[in-house]
Amino acid sequence: MARLVKQSLGQEVTRMLKRMIIDGELEPGQRLVEDRLAAELGISRTPLREALHRLEQEGLLQKRSAGGYVLRPFDAEEVEEAVQVRALLEARVAAL
Numbered sequence: 001m002a003r004l005v006k007q008s009l010g011q012e013v014t015r016m017l018k019r020m021i022i023d024g025e026l027e028p029g030q031r032l033v034e035d036r037l038a039a040e041l042g043i044s045r046t047p048l049r050e051a052l053h054r055l056e057q058e059g060l061l062q063k064r065s066a067g068g069y070v071l072r073p074f075d076a077e078e079v080e081e082a083v084q085v086r087a088l089l090e091a092r093v094a095a096l
Contacts, residue, residue, distance in 0.1 A: 010050030028073035
């Protein structure tokens, strides 16, 4: 039987921010202001900081030398590579 895994608020915020990136709500190069983003999401800054740090580790955000983060721009080659990997994974899942 499958088990449910309870997520921390930081993990949920990470998922929400990824969705915002995919949906284009956050633009490449956009500076992410913690106070404003926390207010928009209705959360405190602690889980937001956890999520921002996690997204930096995943390569979606860049830490600014002046503090804070920006959404990292992606070039066409990176997008093409991601599409190819996804196509391979989807084909494998369909085969299973």
